[in-house]
Each structure stands twice: as structure tokens, then as C-alpha cells.
Amino acid sequence: MKNLLTILLLTFCVSVSAQTTRKYSNEFMNIGVDAAALGMSNAVTAFSHDVNSGYWNPAGLVHIEDKQLALMHSSYFANIANYDYAAFAMPIDNNSAIGISLIRFAVDDILNTTQLIDDDGNINYDRISLFSTADYGVTFSYARKLPFEGLNYGINAKVIRRVIGDFANSWGFGLDAAIQFETRNEWKFGIMARDITTTFNSWAIDEEEFATVQDAVEGQNQELPETTELTIPKLQFGIAKKFIYRYDFSILTEVDLNIRFEENNDLISTSIASITPSFGFEVGYIDMIYLRGGVGNFQNELQLDNSEKVSFQPSIGIGFKYNCIQVDYAFTDIGDQSVALYSNVFSLKIDFSCFR
Template identity: 80%
Template structure:
């Protein structure tokens, strides 16, 4: 019964996303690229490579050659796997294109809803496996504007979410962004996510869901709603690059992440909530990088009704040689608690290495 109840809870939590409309597609907010994650995702203004398709598509305009990026990380004691792949290329001197795919999934979940038949007989051959997986496919385009240093970018996103044979959904959304770089190494970026709201339409397999409803007697499991939306979010960033003795660099960025709702962010009103993030990257001869950052500040309510400020620190290192860059980040998916820290690895390949 404990196993059957666990399966039911997993399905109920996943399907309940359709009822919590403004928190849908949260897997698209985790972030990509170990270099950015090592700086607590503070990269909206400074991003300038293949990963800009996720962080700020306007940054794709800085590409000088085709680039490929790969990333893998595991969360919740390796229960959930997060994978990312992206490719980007300059179209001409004034425009660029990119495509990326994200997969966040829990695989090989035991389906024990048919373990016990109507007569109460236990048959372990009736146990099967299923996966719950979220996919995000993004097409990005960037172009220079007439003002020197100013560019814009747009994303078109297709969301696919699958919960075994129980339910699946399709979603569509748009992002828009701008980026500006001055002659004195100041950088500014604005990223508006889900500007039209992202819509997900669910298809519920009622026959399969009925098996879940019957798995635990006495429970009232109604079918979830079949439509959900993702409300817009805004990210504002400013970055500055400092160079010391030619060989050493320090780049700092401060981002403000804005959600148009009231929640536990460190700055919260009835109209919007603001969460700051600060990232630092120290570089040596454009080859070795050390990174750190802090973000995700939350006012968490404690048992005694007091509030405790929590935050999410991050650390990372990187190594680049010619057109190959390998990055590592040690970061948390939530706050500074020890249990949820994950190791993130990413690889970036610039096709100029083959020329």
C-alpha cells in the first residue's frame, strides 16, 4: 500500500500543475550552462554565446562562428535528470539564429496501480515503468539595431509535457529581449519571458487516470483542469568588465528578477515581486575562470511565525582552450540547505577550432 500511495502522490503532484496556473512550466526557469549557474544565473546582460538563446537571445549577435553547447545535471539525489543541448550560428554580420532543447525528467517510476487485482491477488508481473518528462524546444533570432552596441532578440518556445500514459500537454510561448554594450565595458540587458503568457493544453487519458483513482480507496481524485498558463516574467541586468594587468579580468553582474505576483521574494508587493542575483567571474588569460554568486533571496515563514531570510549561493570553475570550454558549477535548486546541492557540468564547442 505504501508503494501504491507513493505512485499516486507522484501523479497527483504532477497533474496538479494544471490547477496551479501561474507556476506551470517551472522547469524552464532552472537555467542552463554551468558558467551561468555558477554565478547564480546573473548573466542577462553579459551573455554572448550559444547559451544566449536561453538567457537573452539578443546576445547571439556576438557570435563569430557556429557554436554547440551541452549540459547535464541531476537533482533530488539523482532522481530527476536535467539535460540541455543548443546550437547557434551567425546568419550574417547583423543577425544570428539559435535552437535549444531542454529535458527535465524522472524516469523509471514504478506503476503499481495494477499490482492487486479485484480479488485482492498480488501479481508482481503487473508492475510497469513510466516516465514523467518535460521538454522545452526554443527557436531564437537576434539582430543588430541601428544604434551601435544595441541588439534585440526573440524566442519562440514549444513546450511538451508527458506523464506516462496518463496525461500529456502542448504549450507555446514567446520571449523578447534587448542588450546594449557601451564602449567602456558596461553591459545592460532586459529579458521578458512569456510575454504573451505561455499556454499549455492538457490531454488527460481518462482510462489510465481511472486506474490511479482506484489505486487508493476512499480518496477523491478529480481530473485536473485541461488548460494552464505561465505568467510573464522580467529580468533586468547590468554588468561591468574590469581588466587588470592585461592577464586578469573580473566581471560582475547584478540582475533583478521580477514576477508579477506577490510571493516570498525579498521585495514583494501586490503588483510584483523582485528577487536580486549577484554574480562574479574572475578570469586569467582568458583560459581559467573562477565564479561565485548569490541569489534566490526568500523570506521563509518559520514554525513560530517568524521570517527567516534564505538565499542560494553558487560556485563554479571553467577552463577554455581555443574553441573548447568546459565548465562546472556547484549549486542548489532552492536555497543554502546542504541536501539539495547538485553538480552541474557543461561543454561548449566553438566551430572555429576546426578552421
Template identity: 70%
Template sequence: MVRSRLLFIFILLGPILFAQSVRKYSNEFMNIGVDAAAFGMANSVVATTNDVNAAYWNPAGLMELEDNQISLMHASYFANIANYDYIAGAMPLDRESAVAFSVIRFGVDNIMNTTQLIEEDGQINYDNISYFSAADYAFTLSYARNLPLEGFRYGVNAKVIRRVIGKFANSWGFGFDASIQFEGDNGWKFGAMARDITTTYNTWSIDEDEYSSVQGAIEGQNQELPETTEITIPKLQLGVAKTFTIHYDFDIKTELDMHMRFAQTNDIISTSSVSATPSFGFEVGYIDLVYLRGGVGNFQNVEQFDNSTKVGFQPGFGVGFQYKGIHLDYAFTDIGDQSVALYSNVFSLKIDWSLFR
């Protein structure tokens, strides 16, 4: 019974209790990504993204929108324990600018609260079990505009982060992203996406009475309130891409990206000031109707049980179908890498607004 309560407290208050030591990795759910097409290419899309989902990957890509679009995505992680949902809409304002709005939710629902299971007289009362959700939300407003230099465009994101752990604690966070894309006459494309450029801050509000009830579930547990401020340090993603046409019917899009964090991590390239991991993705399209995708990325140094280190990576595979403004995509990938995480099936739907006219 004590063990189950310990597990409950770890799930419930882990993000708060350890904020002091892992604060620079806060809001990790914002690094998962969106769009099954991008997952299929191992998230190697910062230079080529050009639809409503560009609001997440590189808002500068919104400038290639020809009409309004909406996008939906759902994925389940950790053997369907956690659900990841995304919805976005984008529209051109004129020939020189475009906007988008998106919402992300990553949450675990129906978590059992067993802290009141045993009453004061020592009797077990299952009627005292209640349920709650632990969920993270992100609300993003995106703006893109052409630069006076031919082929250049830029984009910015303003983000509001909301994190809720039942009645026990909640937080608000605010941050900004900035990006740029360039397309040359020879078919080469370049992109850069800087996330959390101002450092995103999350401030937690803790219900002291509810928190004390959880801490008091284990005799002798420290009642001191945890740290209530987290920060998310900036990240940078760089990409270069080129599309080739073969026999008129087939197009092959390839992209190589570099994902950088300004801290020492388990990335395959890691120093005290910056860490980086590459990713590569490709997409084969047939007459703009059917797409086959593949990629590999997220190369990490994973410590084994015998204290040795092994390089793990995250593969991605996917297919897509497009017809009369309806884009349906599927990806088979995972949230971490192939050596330590469970695989997931990701589906996304994108609709051109012209379909309703």
C-alpha cells in the same frame, strides 16, 4: 500500501490536479537556467551573455558570436532522481543577425506504476508493476539582430513546450520571449530579458481510461477530471555589468541583476502586483584560459516550522577552462536555495565550430 499509492498519485497527477491554483507558476523547469558558467555566477548574466547559451539568457547576446557554436549540459537534481539536460546550437547569419536552436529536458524516469499491483481477488502480483517517465521538454528557436542605434541589439525566442506524464496525460504549450542588450563605450553593459511576454499557455490532454485507473486505486476517490489549461505569466530580468582589466593578465567581470515576477511570491521584495529578488555574480579570468566564478541570488522568505520567516538564498561557485575552442565549465549550486534544497554538480561543454575545420 494506501500511502504509497497516494504518493504515486501526487507525483503523477500533481501538475494537473493543482493547475487551477498554481497555474501562473506553470513550466517552472524553464526557470532553472542553462550553462554551468551562468550557474556559477548565480544566473547574473543577462547583460553579458554573448555565446550560444545567450539563446536562453538573452538572445540579443547572440550578435557577439564570431562563429558557429554548440553547447551541452547535464545536471542531476533531488539526489539524482531527476535529470536536467540541455543542448543548443547557434550561428551568425551575417554581420547583422544570428540564429540558435535549443532543447531542454527535465524528467524523472523509471517511475513505478503500482495501481494494478493488487488484483481483484486481493492477491499481490508484482508482474503488474510497470514503469513510466514524467518529463518536460522545451524547444526554442532564437533570432537576434543589431538595431540601427549603435551599441543596441535585440533578440526574440519562439518556444514550444511539451510535457508528458507516461500514458496518463500530456500537454502542449507555446510562448515568446523578447530581449535587448546595450554596450557603451565605457565598458558598461545593460540587458533586459522578458520571458513569456504573450503569456505561455499549456493545454493538457488526459487519457480518461488511464486517469480513472489511477483515481480508482483509492476507494472513494473523486473521478472528476481536473483542470486542463495552465498559463505562465510574464517575467522580467534586468542586468547591469562592467568588466575590469587588472595587470593585463586578469579580467574581472561583475554583474548585478534583478529578477521580477508579476505576482506575489516569496521573493524578498514582494507586493500584490510584482515581486523581485536580486542576484550578483563575478568571474575572474586569467589570459582567457582559466576562470573562477562566484555569486549569490534567489533571496526568498522561507517559512520555518515554528511559523517564523527566514531569508534563504542560492549561492553559486564555479570554475571554467578554455583551450582552442573547447570550453569546459563546472558549477556547484542548487535548484532552490541553501536552506531547503540539495546541492548539485553541474557540468557544461561548449565547442566552437572552428575546431572541426
């Protein structure tokens, strides 16, 4: 029990303590949505053109012709954590569109044993309670075509809500901005700037509840962690091209560069910024059956002999589309290329044009 309480305390401190700029604040918003995109290793910044564009590149929302709905579920860490996503988008007119999406990443039904032993030293299992630690992200998207042919822009306004049982909770706000451009020969380019103003989180900590964790673990008397977080901006650049082969087959390819303004283990890393590429492809047959694959998250990993080895994360996926309903599946974190466990991702997309 002491080990579990120690883990809980450390997790709490890591979650809410802040530096001048937190490098990993709100990372749940960077996991990704839509099994089709995850099967392509998230390399969809330039090509994204449906309801899921609210996440990947809001400028792509201008391509939808009717209302669309998307749903996704996946589990992480051997089904301990659940990641759920829902999105809705619709055109306003021929030149603009709006969308809204919700992400929830949570571990539910965690045992709170801080009150297991009463003041007299008696163990009472009725004093055990359950709590959840959950992160929520709500995104409001707007996209519009610009007077220049093939050029579109989009913006996101994000509201972040994070809850750690009765111990602490926070509210956060941020903005994204993006553009897409398509040439006459159908090359597509995309830029997505996340958290352009930095995303600010303000935490409220219940000092009495936090004290119960400190008191339950012998020798743990830490001061309350700081209550503010700032998420630094990120940039994604993408270039994509779709080829048609003998009318029935299509091949979509895209290459993205993901830029973070920090020094880390990315493939290219400097004191100013770090860059890692991702590549994805999709082979389609009669616009009904899809096979996807990709590779990304290239990292320079330090080995035990102080040498460096480049690791990467491959992904694969399949999809099936019938009329206006599309079901997709992705299998990520494959093999020994990642410290994470295997993840199975399922998503559903519905285009309401079929129900007119």
C-alpha cells in the same frame, strides 16, 4: 504501495490542475542552463554573448562569430531527476544570428503498481510497468543588431511538451523578447522578458489511465483536473562590467533584478510584483582558467516564532577553456540556505571556428 500511489495521484493533480493564471507552470524552463551561468547565480542577462544566450538573453547571439554547440547535464533530488540541455547557434550575417535549444527535465523508470493486484485480489509482479514523467522545451531564437550602435534585440519562440506516462500529456507555446545594450566604455545592460504573451499549455488526459490511479487508492475519487495552464510573464534586468587587470587577469561582475508579477516571498514583494536580486562574478586568467561565484534567490522565510529571516542561495563554479573548447562546472544549492539538495552541474561549449 498505497502511500506511493497517493503521492503519484497528488503529483499528477498538482501538475495539471490550473487556475486562471498558474504561478508555477513550466517552472522547469526557469531552472537555468550552462554551468558557467549557474556558477554566477544566473546573473548573466546583460553579459551573455554565446550559444547559451538563446536561453539567457537571445539578443546576445549577435556576438558569436561562428557556429557554436553547448551541452549540459545535471541531476536533482539525489539523482532522481535528470536535467539535460543542448543548444546550437550560428550567425546568419554580420548583423543577425539564429539558435535552437532543447531542455529535458525528467524522472525516468517510475514503477506503475496500479495493476499489481488483479480483480481476484492476487498479486502479480509481472503486471508492474515503468513510465516516465518528462518535460521538454524547444526554443527557436533570432537576434539582430539595431541601427543604433551597441543596441541589439532578440526573440524566442518556445514549444513546450510535457508527458506523465500514459496518464496525460500537454503542448504549450510561448514567446520571449530581449534587448542588450553596450556603452562606449563597455558597460553592458540587458532586459529579458519571458513568456511575454503568457505561455499557454493544453493538457490531454487519458481518463481510463487516470481512473486506474483513483481506483488503486482507496477513497480517492477526484474529478479530472482542468486541462489548461497559463504561465505569467517574468522580467530580468541586468547590468555588467568586465575589468582587465595587468593583461592576464579579468574580472566580470553583474547584478540582476528578477521580477515576477505575483506576490510571494521574494525580498521585495507587493500585490503587483515581486523582486529578488542576484549577483555574480567571474575571475579569469589568460582567458583560460575561470573561478566563479554568486548569490541569489533571496527569500523572506517565515520562522516558527512568526518572525522573518532572509535566506539566499550561493553558488560557485570553475571553468577551463582551451582554444575553442570550454568545460565548466557549478556547485549550487549550498549548505542550509536552500531546501534543495546539492546539485553538480557540468557543461561543454564548442566553437567551430577552430575546425575550419
